[in-house]
Amino acid sequence: MDAAAQRLQVAEPVAATKFLDGGLIEDPVREQQVLDAVAADATNRAIDPGYVTTIFRDQIDATVAIEYQRLAQWKLDPAAAPADAPDLASSRATIDGLNRAMVTEMADQWQALHSPSCTADLDAATAAVAQARALDPLYRQAVDFATRNYCR
Secondary structure, rough: HHHHHHHHHHHHHHHHHHHHHHHOOOOOOHHHHHHHHHHHHHHHHOOOHHHHHHHHHHHHHHHHHHHHHHHHHHHHHHHHHOOOOOHHHHHHHHHHHHHHHHHHHHHHHHHHHHOHHHHHHHHHHHHHHHHHHHHHHHHHHHHHOOOOOOOO
16 A cells, blocks of 8 residues: 555656656556556466556556646646656656555455455555555545555
8 A cells, every 4th residue: 555655646756747848647658568567567476467457557547637636736826836856767767666566565465455354454554554644635535546446
């Protein structure tokens, strides 16, 4: 759960980069690269790549939503807009590392993700991460969306 929240928080610097550079929020080529990489990682870890790509599709969609929200906010309030941003490659390297951590954790927690107690455990983990990371309502909603298909 924590890696999923951390990955969502990378939406801020990515949005800042795209805002300052005029880049597009959605990048279907990059998204497919991410999905292919996590599917391959899942296969190597002997877990269902379809499950993993579903999780990451939700994660990507939640991240894109945060980026759109921030760009809209900065467009309507230019004084709140960032003055600088990290290089997109640096943010993507962070995302790639978190992706690997998430797939590793899914493999390690495979039984728990498919157990009857998964929903309760997920709710508890979400609450703990939201508090520890002081997630605002937007990020809390994004975490809920990103993790909506964890329990099977």
